[in-house]
Amino acid sequence: MTATLKDIARLAGVSTATVSKIVNGKDHDIGEKTIEKVKSIIQEQDYRPNSLARSMKTKVTKTIGLIIPDVRNPFFTDLARGAEDSANERGYSLLFCNSDDDLKKEMEYINTLTEKQVDGIALAGSVKRNREIEEKFQVRVPIVTLDRDAYFKGIKGRVLIDNFNGAYDAVKYLIGLGHRRILFLSGRLDIRVSEERLAGYRKALEDSGIGFDGDLVAEGNFNFNFGYDYIMSGSLDGTVTAIFCGNDLIALGAVKALKKLKKKVPEDISIIGFDDIYLASINTPELTTVRQPSYDLGYIAVGRLIDILEGIEHKQNMVEIKLELVVRESTGSLDVTV
Amino acid sequence: MTATLKDIARLAGVSTATVSKIVNGKDHDIGEKTIEKVKSIIQEQDYRPNSLARSMKTKVTKTIGLIIPDVRNPFFTDLARGAEDSANERGYSLLFCNSDDDLKKEMEYINTLTEKQVDGIALAGSVKRNREIEEKFQVRVPIVTLDRDAYFKGIKGRVLIDNFNGAYDAVKYLIGLGHRRILFLSGRLDIRVSEERLAGYRKALEDSGIGFDGDLVAEGNFNFNFGYDYIMSGSLDGTVTAIFCGNDLIALGAVKALKKLKKKVPEDISIIGFDDIYLASINTPELTTVRQPSYDLGYIAVGRLIDILEGIEHKQNMVEIKLELVVRESTGSLDVTV
DNA sequence: TTGTACGCGTTATCAG
DNA sequence: CTGATAACGCGTACAA
Numbered sequence: 001m002t003a004t005l006k007d008i009a010r011l012a013g014v015s016t017a018t019v020s021k022i023v024n025g026k027d028h029d030i031g032e033k034t035i036e037k038v039k040s041i042i043q044e045q046d047y048r049p050n051s052l053a054r055s056m057k058t059k060v061t062k063t064i065g066l067i068i069p070d071v072r073n074p075f076f077t078d079l080a081r082g083a084e085d086s087a088n089e090r091g092y093s094l095l096f097c098n099s100d101d102d103l104k105k106e107m108e109y110i111n112t113l114t115e116k117q118v119d120g121i122a123l124a125g126s127v128k129r130n131r132e133i134e135e136k137f138q139v140r141v142p143i144v145t146l147d148r149d150a151y152f153k154g155i156k157g158r159v160l161i162d163n164f165n166g167a168y169d170a171v172k173y174l175i176g177l178g179h180r181r182i183l184f185l186s187g188r189l190d191i192r193v194s195e196e197r198l199a200g201y202r203k204a205l206e207d208s209g210i211g212f213d214g215d216l217v218a219e220g221n222f223n224f225n226f227g228y229d230y231i232m233s234g235s236l237d238g239t240v241t242a243i244f245c246g247n248d249l250i251a252l253g254a255v256k257a258l259k260k261l262k263k264k265v266p267e268d269i270s271i272i273g274f275d276d277i278y279l280a281s282i283n284t285p286e287l288t289t290v291r292q293p294s295y296d297l298g299y300i301a302v303g304r305l306i307d308i309l310e311g312i313e314h315k316q317n318m319v320e321i322k323l324e325l326v327v328r329e330s331t332g333s334l335d336v337t338v
Numbered sequence: 339m340t341a342t343l344k345d346i347a348r349l350a351g352v353s354t355a356t357v358s359k360i361v362n363g364k365d366h367d368i369g370e371k372t373i374e375k376v377k378s379i380i381q382e383q384d385y386r387p388n389s390l391a392r393s394m395k396t397k398v399t400k401t402i403g404l405i406i407p408d409v410r411n412p413f414f415t416d417l418a419r420g421a422e423d424s425a426n427e428r429g430y431s432l433l434f435c436n437s438d439d440d441l442k443k444e445m446e447y448i449n450t451l452t453e454k455q456v457d458g459i460a461l462a463g464s465v466k467r468n469r470e471i472e473e474k475f476q477v478r479v480p481i482v483t484l485d486r487d488a489y490f491k492g493i494k495g496r497v498l499i500d501n502f503n504g505a506y507d508a509v510k511y512l513i514g515l516g517h518r519r520i521l522f523l524s525g526r527l528d529i530r531v532s533e534e535r536l537a538g539y540r541k542a543l544e545d546s547g548i549g550f551d552g553d554l555v556a557e558g559n560f561n562f563n564f565g566y567d568y569i570m571s572g573s574l575d576g577t578v579t580a581i582f583c584g585n586d587l588i589a590l591g592a593v594k595a596l597k598k599l600k601k602k603v604p605e606d607i608s609i610i611g612f613d614d615i616y617l618a619s620i621n622t623p624e625l626t627t628v629r630q631p632s633y634d635l636g637y638i639a640v641g642r643l644i645d646i647l648e649g650i651e652h653k654q655n656m657v658e659i660k661l662e663l664v665v666r667e668s669t670g671s672l673d674v675t676v
Numbered sequence: 677t678t679g680t681a682c683g684c685g686t687t688a689t690c691a692g
Numbered sequence: 693c694t695g696a697t698a699a700c701g702c703g704t705a706c707a708a
Contacts, residue, residue: 002478004684004685004686005685005686005687006685006686014694014695015694015695015696016685016686016687016695016696017687017688017689017694017695017696017697018693018694018695020686020687020688021687021694023686024687029693029694030693030694031693031694034693034694046476048449048452048453048478049453049685049686050453050455050684050685050686051453051454051455051686052390052393052394052399052454052455052684052685052686053394053684053685053686053687053700054685054686054687055390055686055700056390056391056394056684056685056686056687056699056700056701056702057685057686057687057688057699057700058686058687058700059700061390063433063454066434070419071409071415071418071419071422072415072416072419072616077409077410077415078410080409080434081408081409081410081436084409084434084435084436085436088435088436093433093435093450093451093454094433094434094435095401095431095432095433095434096404096418096422096432096433096434097422097426097431097432098419098422098423098426111386112431113431114386115386115387115388115389116389116390116401116431117388117389117390138384140340140386224620252620256620256622259622278617279616279617279620282562282590282594282617282621283620283621284594284597284622342700342701342702343701343702343703344701344702352678352679353678353679353680354679354680354701354702354703355678355679355680355703355704356677356678356679358702358703358704359678359703359704361702362703367677367678368677368678369677369678372677372678387701387702388700388701388702390700390701390702391684391700391701391702391703392701392702392703393684393702394683394684394685394686394700394701394702394703395683395684395701395702395703395704396684396702396703397684
């Protein structure tokens with residue numbers, strides 16, 4: 001049987017109150033000798049406090065939940081690591097949940113986490129939301145959302161990514177290289193992230209006097225196959241000289257298909273991705289892409305959440321993270337290639 | 339204030355015992371009407387049991403810890419997902435810890451997890467172990483180790499990967515293609531995993547009457563740069579026609595460097611990786627590799643752990659997972675290329 | 677069929 | 693400086 005506070009108290013011939021104070025470093029009003037004695041018994045018995053009991057009293061578990069769609073999505077693996085580092089540094093543990101982009105599963109996790117009395121939740125929500133259901137759903141735990149939206153009550157903060165400007169910069173860059181016919185291979189367009197990127201794409205075109213052409217936008221999924229299949233299916237308009245992709249996976253798929261069709265990147269077609277996942281710099285050619293600071297996103301969001309839990313004030317409950325264009329090998333000037 | 343068991347009891351005009359039974363489905367000896375009434379009040383008050391209090395009584399938290407070196411290592415991201423799925427399916431939550439291959443951090447996590455009263459721990463240990471320190475370290479929680487060894491007390495099960503045969507099969511395959519001079523670009527050789535792969539490599543060579551040549555083994559780290567730098571530095575023996583790599587990252591690095599040097603894969607040199615990470619099949623050429631079922635590893639290990647916790651018996655406390663060679667584009671017959 | 681009362685391991689308040 | 697003692701929210705003998 002493992003020793004409890006009470007055991008230590010008995011063994012030391014003092015009260016549990018005294019031991020508790022010593023364990024928690026509130027021993028300023030305790031005698032030297034008592035402290036000595038109790039500490040040695042704690043050592044000897046290898047006493048470990050029971051967090052459960054402590055949490056029952058203090059109402060604080062020093063545990064937070066992290067809900068993401070799927071760690072295997074490279075964007076979320078970095079995010080998860082950032083979240084864990086942030087939590088760990090501040091003395092919190094992280095309960096790890098994969099929702100598979102399923103709102104139902106997400107809500108079940110929120111329930112479990114609530115029952116386990118987490119202090120807060122960092123939520124990268126499923127893409128498809130349902131305002132009505134969510135607003136009805138009782139959430140008693142502070143939530144900070146990451147990147148994606150949610151309509152739950154109890155959302156105390158949001159950490160967003162400036163997708164609009166990220167896309168804008170990428171497309172502007174392409175235009176600066178001389179490209180005029182720029183295809184946008186987007187992920188699902190019914191989610192905010194895609195909408196924002198589309199808006200950035202459009203604005204960049206319009207600001208440059210090129211004008212928006214709806215035929216140059218194709219919608220698909222955020223995966224390798226979409227990029228690959230789109231190109232292989234021959235849907236590619238012959239006038240297109242550059243492709244802006246909804247993420248790196250799509251871009252990688254497109255590059256691969258282009259290679260198969262003996263088209264050269266960037267000589268024949270320039271490609272730009274989004275995310276800067278690990279593969280992006282390993283691929284040949286190395287991918288030009290809009291870098292998402294996903295580690296930072298996780299780190300910052302959990303940091304924010306803990307700030308809220310600990311009553312640290314911020315002027316804004318929303319923080320927006322800027323994106324950075326990383327120029328590598330998959331983009332080239334049009335003039336040179338003509 | 340959120341409603342407690344006691345509140346429900348008061349509101350329903352019954353005792354807490356009654357409510358408790360109903361909440362836990364042990365209502366076989368409770369009157370129909372009482373059940374109805376209590377349930378409706380539970381609904382109305384949106385009552386949620388407090389897991390902490392429950393766990394204090396039952397001594398069970400339905401929570402387990404997962405300790406891995408780093409989720410960002412592709413091998414562990416899949417493993418983590420498998421572990422979480424397994425836990426979730428069986429009603430457990432997962433506390434997520436990244437040890438950065440640091441034994442000290444690993445032990446701190448074990449302590450925290452113990453204080454939080456996890457029911458068990460799934461541990462993919464740091465590579466460098468210290469038998470003396472570990473054996474002295476008191477662990478009160480059941481542990482199942484994944485792939486890597488550990489000397490802690492309290493290890494109740496092991497899930498291993500059959501690295502020896504994985505390597506053996508890969509090298510045999512290369513030999514079957516006509517290769518005789520096969521370089522092994524290994525990760526750190528002071529860990530069991532590498533030792534086993536080296537042993538498999540050696541055995542395959544010897545079984546084929548080729549004999550082992552120590553000059554054809556190079557030690558480095560398990561990352562992209564090792565493969566890349568090794569090739570770029572000109573260390574490659576001109577007689578080598580195939581390379582067996584300690585993991586896919588090394589292989590990808592080698593492929594990239596070879597391309598840069600205008601060598602063709604597989605025409606000039608065949609390459610085989612280890613792991614089958616996502617990039618392996620996206621890369622051009624697609625990588626031939628030994629597939630590690632890392633998702634399964636996590637899934638099985640956590641399943642085993644829970645079996646142990648719930649008293650489900652197994653004949654063996656150790657399970658070994660077989661590996662499978664996935665042949666793709668980075669390997670070719672020597673005859674054809676000559 | 678239902679209720680009483682105690683214990684789980686802590687922390688915190690308030691006397692002494 | 694130190695010690696009783698009452699919570700915290702729940703489960704479970706045992707009693708009624």
